[in-house]
Amino acid sequence: MTAAGRRFGAWRAAWPLLPVLIFLGFFFLYPVGQLLWLSVEIKGTGALTAMHYQRLFASTLYVKVLQITLETSAWCTFFSIVGGYPVAYLLATTSERRRNNLMLWILLPFWTSFLVRTFAWIVLLGRNGAINGWLQALGLTDEPLSLIYNFTGVMIGMTHALMPLAILTMVSVMEQIDANLPKAASTLGARGGQAFWRIYFPLSLPGVAAGGLLVFITAIGFFITPALLGGRLQTMIAQVIITQVQDLMNWAFAGAVSVLLLVTALVVFYLYDRALGMSTLAGETPSTQGGGGRNPIARLSAWIGGHLLGAIGRLCDIVSEAYERLVPRPASRPTREWSRGVLAFLVFLIIFFLAAPTFFIVPVSFTTDAFIEWPPKFFSLRWYDTVFVSPLWREAIVRSLLVGVLSASLAMVVGAPAAFVLVRQRIMGKTALLALVLSPLIIPRIIIAVALFYFYARFGALINVRFIGTSLGLVLGHAVLAIPYVVVTVMAVLKNYDERLDQAAGSLGANPVRTLWHVTIPLIRSGLIAAFLFAFITSFDELTIALFVSGGLATTLPKQMWDDALLKVNPTLAAVSTILLVFITGMILAAEYLRRRALGRSSAA
Structure with a gap:
């Protein structure tokens, strides 16, 4: 069979792809392209115009909203990765049975409604919420703290919403890392900090980068959490799009703002690709990228990353050695066992942060009061009766x-x-x-x-x-x-x-x-x-x-x-x-x- 015949046979075998391609082309690609076209078209004429973009950048308001969106998304990404990495590490290095049990506590908040999780944080962080109630009961504060309708509330809610996504992305890469490599580094004289930062962490970097990318891209399109937990200064760009469509019916300008959001996402993807290579999303290491050493962004990232990880590894070794001198551990308790104990406790706190808040809405649903407060006054089914x-x-x-x-x-x-x-x-x-x-x-x-x-x-x-x-x-x-x-x-x-x-x-x-x-x-x-x-x-x-x-x-x-x-x-x-x-x-x-x-x-x- 000729090469052309083989290609035709392969494509004939691929006909089941046609339904999904036609469906997405008609109900996804074309509508998105049509919306973006509105931002550069004079309505009804087909002529091109830049007036919507001139309006977009003429006012500092929309630039400020974009800045708030990027800053909020960046901080959310940082906290999601930092908090999620220990959980992903433990999941990847523990037994299969324990991993499966722990994974359920990650999947539960991952699939639970954003609205439900946001309402849970309203119960916890509100002026009459559980956290303020506990702080006042313990005498740690005389009056309720402002934990909601500000940056703090938005960051807690968004991090809680997106950290499971970071964990699931990172653990899929960490499971492929050979557990014998850090052990080999230890036999060659490397302490725990050097072995982790110079061996394990670089191998897990594709998962870290992919998790950070997905969290950031998701965060810039968020509007539920900022709208319910934030204030005027936490307005995100998605909220501007909603206002332009629902309140003002300004499709063209909404298209221009959508282009701004989409271009921001594409720029992030481009920088990611230049620094690490897009195939790291599939779990490959940066060193395997064909173009990894051919562009200055990748070379600069590798140089900075190598020196930074080396410095962090040395610092961890110095701190660990100093701590061991100040607080000697008994010989019956080896370093690895002590480290795993600390890791397990840290992971327990993070999983508690992810899984526990949602359950606080359950007792509130049985309150006799007409408003949300903590502790709720039991017991009434009136709110369930209202629903049904x-x-x-x-x-x-x-x-x-x-x-x-x-x-x-x-x-x-x-x-x-x-x-x-x-x-x-x-x-x-x-x-x-x-x-x-x-x-x-x-x-x-x-x-x-x-x-x-x-x-x-x-x-x-x-x-x-x-x-x-x-x-x-x-x-x-x-x-x-x-x-x-x-x-x-x-x-x-x-x-x-x-x-x-x-x-x-x-x-x-x-x-x-x-x-x-x-x-x-x-x-x-x-x-x-x-x-x-x-x-x-x-x-x-x-x-x-x-x-x-x-x-x-x-x-x-x-x-x-x-x-x-x-x-x-x-x-x-x-x-x-x-x-x-x-x-x-x-x-x-x-x-x-x-x-x-x-x-x-x-x-x-």
Whole structure:
């Protein structure tokens, strides 16, 4: 067969990619491109203009908001990485059983609604909240501290929201590091500090960098936490976009602000690529990048990083040696055991910070008071009665369930076949195709939401079909966000699947369809169900698209919670949050159980 024939055969085998490419092209790429085009077009003429960008930079207001956004995102990234690194290190170096148990406490806050977690911090940090109550009870302060509606509240809430993302990204890289390398350094005379900073940390750097990149890109598009926990001085750029669309209906200027946000994200990606190489996102070390030594940014980063890590390693050794002289440890307790004990205690505190706050909303939901305070006055079910009696809340719950099931089903139909191709087929441009499929995770969600809102309005009028204010518009939009989670989950299961089972079925006369239906799918069924559940959770918890597309007519549960929170934070929200917390926790436990079962069955097979 000729080379052209082989390429044609490979692309013919890749036809299952077409549905996901067509779907994302129509409901993701085109709407985003259309929104960005608005920022440079004179309305209705097609002529180019820069007036929206002139307005954007003529006032210091928007530049200041961008500065606040970048500073807040940078600090959030710093705290997420610093706090998440010890957790990721322990997860990567402990036993599999302990790692699986600890991972559940990371996944729980990771998948729990941003709104629920934000309400939890309102309960904790508020003027009459739990923390101020404890401080005053202990006599540490005479009056409540200002812990909310300022930078402190925003930073605590955003770090709590995004640290699990950093941990999950870093641990995937750390698990690939050979544990014998630091031991070898120790046998050559390196103390613990030098072995860690000169050997282990550089090998984990791709995970650190990738985690920092994902946290930063996610943070610059945040608006829930700054809106509910911050004040006027903590306004983020996503809030400006929402105001321009919902309050002023200024699509063109909203497009210009969206371009500013997107360009900021692309600049960060460019600098990351020049310093470390984009393939470090896949877990490769910086030294393997072909262009790593060919650009000044990479060389400067390597030079500064090498000297800085060396200095930190020497400093750690000096401090450790001085401490050992001042506080000698008994011979029965070796250094490694003592260090692991300190690490375990530190990780316990961090996981407590991640997992515990959400549960504080549970007792508040049973209060007899009409406002949130700590400690709550027990015991009443009036707030749960309010939720289930109110037609607004009932309709929002039912619609969220319906939209979640439909969007997850759609994401599975177009995403699962794409995962099979990306894992099993050798096709040209596979990396670019994977990047396209995963791009809804990278593009700030606020841009996708505004783009879909405008696209639905124009396209719906063109074909006389209503998308805004309908479940159809929500299903299509949520499917765009859910597809990457389906693809990643199914790919992870397929990478552990023994393809020789399919080959054996083929040798016994089964055609590809029968092999898929009777061999492959039964073995990976648990993984497929887990992918569906993750997609469902993504839709069920989604607010940004619902904020625009629901149009006030097709309100989802997160949208109803948001509307109530803007009016007044009351125990009704605590009751809804508790219901949501119990439901999502059950879904997470089921999805994680099925995912592990699928991986175990695939490996055993």
